[in-house]
Amino acid sequence: MTKSLNPSNDKNTDKIYDIAIIGGGVNGCGIARDAAGRGLSVLLLEKDDLASGTSSASSKMIHGGLRYLEQYEFSLVAKALKEREVLLAIAPHIISPMRLVLPHHKSLRPKWMIRIGLFLYDTLGGRKLLKASHQIDLRTDAAGRALKPEFTHGFEYSDCRVDDARLVILNALDAHQHGADIKTRCELQQGHREKDYWRLQARDLQSGQNQQFRTRILINAAGPWVSEVVSDRIMLDTTSDVRLVKGSHIVVPKLFDHNRAYIFQNADNRVIFAIPYQGAFTLIGTTDVDITGNPGGANVSKQEIEYLCDASNEYFSAQIRPEDVVWHYAGIRPLFDDGEDAASQITRDYVLELLEDGDKPPLLSVFGGKITTYRKLAETVLDKLQQWLPGLAPGWTDNAALPGGDFLHDDLKKQIADLQHDYPFLKPETARRLFEAYGTIARKMLNGCKTIVDMGICFGSDLYQREVEYLIDTEWALTVEDIIWRRSKTGLFMSGEEIAALENWLKSRNA
Numbered sequence: 001m002t003k004s005l006n007p008s009n010d011k012n013t014d015k016i017y018d019i020a021i022i023g024g025g026v027n028g029c030g031i032a033r034d035a036a037g038r039g040l041s042v043l044l045l046e047k048d049d050l051a052s053g054t055s056s057a058s059s060k061m062i063h064g065g066l067r068y069l070e071q072y073e074f075s076l077v078a079k080a081l082k083e084r085e086v087l088l089a090i091a092p093h094i095i096s097p098m099r100l101v102l103p104h105h106k107s108l109r110p111k112w113m114i115r116i117g118l119f120l121y122d123t124l125g126g127r128k129l130l131k132a133s134h135q136i137d138l139r140t141d142a143a144g145r146a147l148k149p150e151f152t153h154g155f156e157y158s159d160c161r162v163d164d165a166r167l168v169i170l171n172a173l174d175a176h177q178h179g180a181d182i183k184t185r186c187e188l189q190q191g192h193r194e195k196d197y198w199r200l201q202a203r204d205l206q207s208g209q210n211q212q213f214r215t216r217i218l219i220n221a222a223g224p225w226v227s228e229v230v231s232d233r234i235m236l237d238t239t240s241d242v243r244l245v246k247g248s249h250i251v252v253p254k255l256f257d258h259n260r261a262y263i264f265q266n267a268d269n270r271v272i273f274a275i276p277y278q279g280a281f282t283l284i285g286t287t288d289v290d291i292t293g294n295p296g297g298a299n300v301s302k303q304e305i306e307y308l309c310d311a312s313n314e315y316f317s318a319q320i321r322p323e324d325v326v327w328h329y330a331g332i333r334p335l336f337d338d339g340e341d342a343a344s345q346i347t348r349d350y351v352l353e354l355l356e357d358g359d360k361p362p363l364l365s366v367f368g369g370k371i372t373t374y375r376k377l378a379e380t381v382l383d384k385l386q387q388w389l390p391g392l393a394p395g396w397t398d399n400a401a402l403p404g405g406d407f408l409h410d411d412l413k414k415q416i417a418d419l420q421h422d423y424p425f426l427k428p429e430t431a432r433r434l435f436e437a438y439g440t441i442a443r444k445m446l447n448g449c450k451t452i453v454d455m456g457i458c459f460g461s462d463l464y465q466r467e468v469e470y471l472i473d474t475e476w477a478l479t480v481e482d483i484i485w486r487r488s489k490t491g492l493f494m495s496g497e498e499i500a501a502l503e504n505w506l507k508s509r510n511a
Contacts, residue, residue, distance in 0.1 A: 016197050019040055023046060023220070024049075024052075025051060026051070026055040027350075030377065030378040030397075034396075035180075037175075037397065038393040038396065045213075046185070047205065049184055049482045049486065050476055051165040053295075054223050054224060055164055057164075057329050058247075059273050059283070059286055060163065061161060062162045066157070066263070067271050073347065073348070073349065076370075083372050084130070085127065086398050086399075090400060093412070093435060093438070094439070095162045098259075099156055103154040103315060106150075121133065130158035131158050134156055135155055136153070136156050137152070138151050141154075143256075148315060149317075161275065167371070173475065177403070183202075187203050191218060193234075197216050198214065216388065218234075218362070220363060223332075224295035225334075226367060236363065240351060240353045245288055246289040246330055247285065247286035247289075248301070249286055250283075251277060252282055252324045253281060254281055264311060272284065274316070278489055285308060305328065327491075334367065349368060349370075352364060379397070404442070406440055416436075419442060430462040433462065434467070445467060460495060461493035
C-alpha cells in the first residue's frame with residue numbers, strides 16, 4: 001500500500017491552526033514554509049498536485065525582468081534582482097547562473113537604450129554573485145554562429161535558470177519538515193468566518209470524504225482562482241480583481257550547442273527567450289494572451305505556436321516550423337488588474353488584499369507576483385499579519401537552504417562528480433540529473449544501492465523505481481504527470497509505451 005501523505009484529520013478535529021493556506025503553488029508553499037519555520041501551525045490545501053498550475057508553466061527563470069525597466073517598474077526589478085542571488089544561494093541544485101545573449105536588432109531599441117538598461121540591471125539589486133553585462137561581437141563570439149549574419153553585435157548579461165516545479169516541491173517539503181500539514185487533492189468547498197476562527201469545509205478528491213478544519217487566519221493563494229475563492233467559496237466582497245493572462249512555451253530540438261540563452265526583441269515590443277533545456281532541446285517563450293472564463297486546462301493555441309516559431313526564425317539561422325515542436329505548455333498568470341490595456345504592460349508585482357471585519361479572523365488574498373519574488377512575498381504576508389500573530393519570530397528564509405541545497409552554489413560540479421564517484425553504476429548524465437533535482441537528498445534516495453539492479457525497474461530514459469517510490473512516498477506524487485513532467489522532467493525522453501507501462505505500474509501499486 002502507498003504511504004499516505006494526506007492522513008485523516010480525525011485526531012485534529014479540535015485543532016485550530018494558526019494559518020490555513022489555499023493553493024499549492026510557489027506563493028502558497030513559500031508562505032507555508034516561512035510560517036511553519038517560525039513555529040506557527042500551518043495547513044495547506046491544494047485541489048490538484050503541487051505546482052500543477054502556473055508555477056510549473058514559467059520560462060524556468062529566476063530573473064529581474066529586464067523589460068520591466070521600460071515600464072518604470074524599478075522597485076519590482078530591484079526586489080527581484082536582490083532575490084535572484086538569495087535564491088541562488090539557498091537552492092544551488094535547482095537554480096544556477098545563466099548568461100543571456102541579447103542580439104542588437106537595428107530597427108528596434110537603440111544600443112544606447114540597451115546599455116542604460118543593462119547598467120541599471122547590473123546595479124539595482126546589489127549584484128554580488130553573478131557576472132556583469134558587457135558587449136559582444138557576434139561575428140567572432142560563439143553565440144553568433146546560431147544567428148543570422150545580419151546580427152553582428154549584441155550584449156550579454158546574467159540571470160538564473162530554475163526548475164520551477166521543484167522549487168515549489170522543495171518549499172512544501174521544508175514546510176512539512178517544520179510541521180506543516182500539506183494536503184494535496186483536497187479542495188476547499190466553503191469557508192465560514194466565525195467569531196474566533198474560520199471553519200473550512202473541504203473534500204478529499206481521492207477518497208471523496210468531506211473534511212473540516214479550523215484556522216485563525218486564512219490566506220488565499222489560489223493563483224488564477226484567487227477571485228473565485230473569495231466570491232464563490234468564501235462569499236465575501238473584494239475590491240481587487242485578477243486579470244488572467246496566458247503565457248505559452250514551445251520546446252524544439254536544440255538550436256545551438258552552447259549553454260547560454262538568448263533574449264530577442266520583437267517588433268510588438270515584447271521579448272522572447274530561447275533557453276537551453278534538458279540538454280537536448282531549446283525552450284522558447286512566452287506569449288501574453290488575455291483569457292476569460294475557467295483558468296483550468298490552459299492550452300497552447302495554433303496561433304501562439306506560429307508566433308513563437310516566427311519570433312525564433314527572425315533571429316536564428318535554423319528555421320523551425322510548428323511540426324518541429326516536441327512539447328508545449330501554457331500557464332495562466334493571475335496578474336493584479338491595474339487597468340493597463342496591453343497584457344504585456346500589466347505589473348508583475350504582487351498585491352496583498354487584507355479583508356478584516358472587526359475582531360473576526362482575517363482573510364488575506366494574494367494577487368499577482370513573480371516566481372522570483374515568492375520568498376519575499378511570503379515574508380511580506382507574515383509582516384502584514386503580525387497584529388494577529390503576537391510574538392511572531394523574525395524572518396529566517398533568506399539564508400536557510402532549501403532541502404538538498406546545503407552546499408555552495410559554485411561547488412555544484414564537484415558535488416555531481418562526488419555523487420558519480422560514490423555511485424559509479426550511474427551514468428554521468430543520470431548523476432547530474434539526480435543531483436540537479438534533489439541535491440544532497442539524492443544520496444538518501446540512493447542509500448543502499450550498490451549496482452543498477454538495486455535501482456529497481458527502469459521505466460524509460462533514466463527513471464528508475466527507486467526514484468519513483470521516493471517521489472510517491474516523500475513528495476506527494478500520485479500520477480504519471482506528477483512524476484515525469486513536474487518532478488523528474490523525464491517525459492521528454494520516454495516513449496508512449498514506456499509512459500503507459502509506468503501508469504500501469506502505478507495502478508497496480510495503489511491497488
